[in-house]
Each structure stands twice: as structure tokens, then as C-alpha cells.
Amino acid sequence: MQPVFQAVTPAIINQLTAIIGAEQISATQADLDQHAHDQGFYPAHAAEVVVWPTTVAQVSQLLALANTQHIPVTAWGAGTSIEANPIPIHGGIVLSLQRMDAIIAIHADDFQVTVQPGIGYKDLNARLARGGLFFAPDPGANASIGGMLANNAAGIRTVRYGATKDNVLRMQVVLADGRVTYVGSRSVKQSSGYDLLHLLVGSEGTLAIITEATLRLFPIAAHISAAVAAFETVAAAIEAVVAVRSSGLEPSALEFLDAGFAQMLSDSAQLGLLPKPTLFMEFQAAHVQTLTHGIETVREICQSLGALDFSATTSAVERKRLWQARNHAYEILVRTYPNKRMFTNDVAVPISSYPALIAFIQGELARNDVLAFLLGHAGDGNIHVLFPCADDAEYAAGQAVNADIVRKALELGGTATGEHGVGLGKARFMALEHGVGLEVMRSVKQALDPHGILNPGKIFPS
């Protein structure tokens, strides 16, 4: 049953203003437009009003009002998602957490930090670096911590340090009806009732609004090395990925780029790469011997699988150039095809099935003569296929291939989405991926948000 929503009337605007103050609310077209789209493919849709609360009490009162009045509330972090996760497709209120961006406490002895949700993870890491610590998930664009938690973002360091859900201990959240609670514990161990923390992480703002989070930190490694290996075929590169993972080595990044991406990144950042299927790797260690041993093992693995080129560096400057290029791969592709729009998929499979998945993708793209580029967090079994589309026909062709890829990934024991979340575009795969589990998710949604006001239209197929 679809919820029925009320419009944001002038009377509601007055009530919102009374809660939050005139400086923290806007219904100007410019502000609505700015909060109408993310960085992905999906068409913009404006809310009726944007609010910028600065305290949890305000968030609580805003939600209590919206819940009573049946007005949609969509949380907003930095707008860097690509699955339309924060687009307010049913209008209502955009609740931006941007002005709640404080670092509340650094618990250095516990390797923890407590922050408000609006802070960008890059800004947080710049601050933490002074103490030799960092928050590991690294999705690329300067996502907000709240957005990363809501979408369970991951990125290039997940192969070693886990996704966002593995790096959070406790959150303060506001429920749909305005009740405020903490979930999880700053104790690293907790077996005390239901794990609400992980129920809410990755729920894309459909169950609660995150207003505070205690994150797990790691010490910045004393020794870091980056390596690049190019291969003649995609199959050889992927075989190397599986061999590295199965060797028991723990790279801190293990990324795959197809020949097209290798060339684009190389041209854009003067990396001097061969235009061939390529692996970007990183190793971190407390001791230089461990690092050397890791790099040598990986060199042997790559060379035994016919690597055309293998180079390693401990230079911080070179490393930064490499990872900056990798982090901006999406933007580089967008610039390379200025007249096309991109959509991307995000399937992930167990590592042993990665070669079969990649081979299937290559076959489908060739068979359907669809232009697409591959890059992925290979060490996690995650791949992004990026489809540049000039028109509806190209979009439809890409979508058809994409649907086949998702089905294949599920068949191989994987998932429709490794790290971007469900948002709008993947809702159609949810029944296939979860079966009865999707019914359970609906029961949970109904129990926690009975009026369906929180980010309506996302995750669940309508």
C-alpha cells in the first residue's frame, strides 16, 4: 500500500520555521534545485522545502511534525551518491545534515572518533592525520559521514578495512516519529539484544535519520607501497586478482581497470600506463620487511600470469597521483564523453566467481555491441560497468545488458549492489535478490516508519 502524503503548506512552513529558525529553512528555487539531484544518472526532482537543522532536538521536532502531518522527509548529506538515494522523488522536506558537521570527540586510545553526520570523510581524515589515525572507507568524492553510513559506502580500501558498516560502533538516530535513541556501543563487543546499529546502517534514510556516529579508526601505516601491473587480457588480470586474494596477502587496495580506463586515466593524469587491462594495488605494513615481502610475492604472481609490465613505488607523491586518478575515474569518463550521460552498475560476487562474472560481462557487451567501460574494486569481487549513453536507445540497450549482468551476479552468489545502495534504479532487482527477505524488510519498514515518511520510493519496488 502506497502512503498518501500531504503537501508542505504555508502553515507547515510556519511550523517548520518556528522549530528551526528562519536562517535554516529555504524554499527558493535555487536551494530546491541544488537538492534535487545527486551525481548519478537519475532525473532531478525537487522537494518543497529544504531545512538545515543544527541540533538533534530540531531534527526530532521536525520529524515529529512531518510524521503527524504525513510529509515525506529525505535526508541529505553531500549529494555525492549515484543511485538517486537522496532525491526527494515524493517532494516534501529535504533534511540536510550539512550544518551538523562537528567532530565531537577523538578517542585516540580507543581508535575511535565521534562526529556529527554532515562532516565530509576527507575533511575528517585531514583532521585525524595529525594524530596518525584515519577512517578507512574511501568512496572517492567527499561524501559526508552520514551519507556513507546511510548507504554503507565502501571504496578502494574495503578489501583490507571493510565497508562503512564495519567501521562504525554507535550512532545516535532520530526515528520517524521523532524519538531519539542510541544504537550500538563504544565497546567493541556487544551482544545485547538486536543489532539495530547494522539494521540502520545502509537503510538509506528509510528507517531513521543519523545525527551522530562513533567510528572505528586505524593507525596510518608506517610503510605504504603502490604497484601497477598491466596484462594482455582481461582474463589474465582477473586471474591475478584471485591469485593475490587467495595467497592470503592483505592488499589495502586491489583495483581493476579495463584498457579503456587505463588509457583515459593515463592521459588525464600522465601516469604512463599501457592501454591494457591493469591492476592498481596498495600494500600497507607496520614493518618494511612485511611490505617488501608482499610486493615481491605480488610481483611473482603477476609475472607468472604473464604481466606485460609491473612497477612498484613507495613514493608518496606517485601514490597520491595514482589514487587521485583512480578516485576521479568517473569524472574523467564523464569529461571524455561530454555529450553522453553515464549510468553505472555495482554488482559484486565471491572472489572465486569474479573471473566468470567478468567473462560474462565482456561477452554480453560484445554480443550486444554496447559501449561500456569496466573498473572495479576487484579485491572485493565488486565491478562497476559504466555505460555512456547519448540517447534513450543507448540507455535502453545498456539497461538490458545491465539486467543480464545483475542476474548473472546473483546466480554466482553475489549481489545487485556492493556499495552504491539500492536507491531508485536497483529496486527492481530486490525481489530477485532477497525473495522472502524483501517481505521481511517491508515488515521492518512498516514497524519503524508506519506512515512511510522517510525517503519514500527508495529500496522497495513500487
Next chain:
Amino acid sequence: MQPVFQAVTPAIINQLTAIIGAEQISATQADLDQHAHDQGFYPAHAAEVVVWPTTVAQVSQLLALANTQHIPVTAWGAGTSIEANPIPIHGGIVLSLQRMDAIIAIHADDFQVTVQPGIGYKDLNARLARGGLFFAPDPGANASIGGMLANNAAGIRTVRYGATKDNVLRMQVVLADGRVTYVGSRSVKQSSGYDLLHLLVGSEGTLAIITEATLRLFPIAAHISAAVAAFETVAAAIEAVVAVRSSGLEPSALEFLDAGFAQMLSDSAQLGLLPKPTLFMEFQAAHVQTLTHGIETVREICQSLGALDFSATTSAVERKRLWQARNHAYEILVRTYPNKRMFTNDVAVPISSYPALIAFIQGELARNDVLAFLLGHAGDGNIHVLFPCADDAEYAAGQAVNADIVRKALELGGTATGEHGVGLGKARFMALEHGVGLEVMRSVKQALDPHGILNPGKIFPS
């Protein structure tokens, strides 16, 4: 509102027998008695019937019947818990998973194994060792995998490898009404809707019955070293724990024993320990240099904090003797006080608050003149205070001190239960620990098990 349950009538027995076969059901007193208590303090309470399904289809049909008839169903693994988690306090059906104990598949390249819930983790590890792999959580007694998942068990390796919830990727579960579904994914990354996997892990059989699980494995380390350090005071030992953890070293075990436990274990297993506050530690590494470096760093830390004695060994035999003694500490204590019954607490705090917690516990025990012994997974900030009780008066005195300890742990940002689960005894602390979160847990319970048939009386205060 308390649910109202129906008795297991002869007609119900007939229906159960029709589902499961006469060999897989019993209402004999011996079988009922055997499934009426765990290894903890709580009084026995018998179910009306015990069933041993062998297929998920049987579990599904059993639950569908029980749900329709409003009959309690309490899952049973190995009965090694200590918080009464599997005691069928409302009677009804004990559903033993003991005969579903197969290893379904070892996915060696993925470092994963798929098992049925009835297998003991020690039996599983014996089988996995042939391939050089192991399942890391190590609670001591040969708990079943299903029970470990249900209680989110942890143990001595958690400091390095995480608790059970960190080592599971996917489960097949049967819901209260008999629906069967998978939750989670064999892909190590998944951001696809709500994290039902972690909602169900640790829910103590109150939301669903686990019938299959895919677990994360680790390679058995090439080099392992154990170390023992004794200190004059508890405070010095605890200071060493914090120093080791804050140094960025990653011990694979970091255990604290008070003087009494050190003596008991030493006497029982001829360990030659000083009767002083003692740390047991373990380090694992792929390279011998890393190991040597770790041990030397720890030796320096311990000696700088005035360790009376520090010894390290790489002998597998000596290591085994040490950890076997540690794993049997509870049984050794029980044997030392044959006329007393034990109850234990299980609080955990952020590591920086561990010294304050331990100091508080020592003060409370002294002030109230209560006999108790301390041992704990110190590296995780987890402590067990064991109270030997001869009579109701000693029990009441211990419980009063325990309640103060729990309140202190919560005040320090910790939890009432790090690894034993809530069961019966900790339900009274749930409101204090979770506040509004407990209401959310109740909403989830109501949504997933509306008739309240799954393990009634546990987790939630009545």
C-alpha cells in the same frame, strides 16, 4: 502484552510426528531434562517435547504448525551457553539443530565455508585445518555454530578476528511462520537493502531459526607465539593491556586473569605461574620477523610497567596447554568450589575505560566483602566477574554488586553483555542500556514474530 500459549497436546504430538518422523521426536523425561538447562546458573525448566529436524523443510513445517497453534519454540544448539538463552521457560517445543550438522561446502578460494547449524565449531575447525583454514571465534566449550550465531559468541580471538557477527556472510533462516529465506550474501560487499543478517545474528532465537550459514575463514598463521606476563597489581596488568592495544599491535589474544585464577589454572594445568595478576597473550604472523618484533614490543611494554615475570614461547605444545587451561577456566573454578554455584557477568567497555572499570569492580568487591574472581578478554575491554555462591544470601550479595558493575560499565560507554547474550538474567538491564532502542527492538519482534512463539521470555524484560 504477554502472549498466551497453548499446551502440546497428544494431537499436536501426532502432527509433529507426522512432519518429522517418530525417530526425531521425544517427550521422555530424560530427553526433556537434557534440554532443560544450559551450563549457567539458572534453574532448569523442561519443554513439553523435543524435536530433532534434519531438513529445512521440516523446520519450516514445525514452525508453521507452532505458529498457528501458538506453541513456544526454543532452538537448541549444544547447550553450552550460560545465560539461560536456550532454556524453554514457557515449555512448548525444544527444536534441536543437533542432527543438522553437515559441512555443506568449503569455498577455499573465498576463505568461506557453508555449514548446517548443529556442527560444533571445534569439530568444524578440526576439519578445516586440513586445508590450512580456521573459523576464528573461540568461546571455549564446543558450542554449535548455530548457537554461536544466535548469541553472537566471541571468546579469546575476538581482539584480532572479531566476534561471530563479524565472521558470517550469509544465513538461511526460517521465520516464525515457517517462511524460509536467505539473508546476507557470499559477496563480501553488499549494500542491498536492510542488513537482516546482522539483525538476526545475536537475536537469540527470538526472531528466526538459523538452518544454514556461510562463515568467513582465515588462513592459519604460519608463526604463532604465546606470552605470559605477571604483575604485582591488577592496575599494572590492566595498564599493560591498554598500552598494548594503543601501540597498534594486533595480538590474536590478550587475556587477563586475577591472582586467584592464575593460581587455579596453574595448579590445574601445571603452568608454573606466579599467583599474581597475569596476562595471557598470543601473536600470529605470516612472517617470523613480524612475530619477533611484536613479542619484543610487548616485552618492553610489560617490563616498563613493572612486570614481575615475562615469558614467551613458540612451542605449539606449551601454547596449547596455556589456552586449554584458559578455555577451561570456568570449569576449573567450578571444580575448585564444588559446593557453590557460579554466576558470571559479562560487561565490556571501550579499552580506555577498562582501568576505571576494573578499579571500580575491585573496590565494590572489597567494600561489600564479596568473594569473586576476575578473568576477561581484556584486549576487547570485556571482563567476567565470577561469583561462587553457596546460598541465596551470597547470591543476593553478588547480584547487588553485579548490578552496580553493570551500571558502571554503561556509564563508561560500555555494555551489559559483551558475548554471552541477554538470555534471562540481563533482561533487567536492557531498558537502562538501550532506552528507546528497546522499544524499537520490541517493534521488530512484534513485526517478525507476532504471536511471540520464538524463545519467549528472553531478551525483553517482562
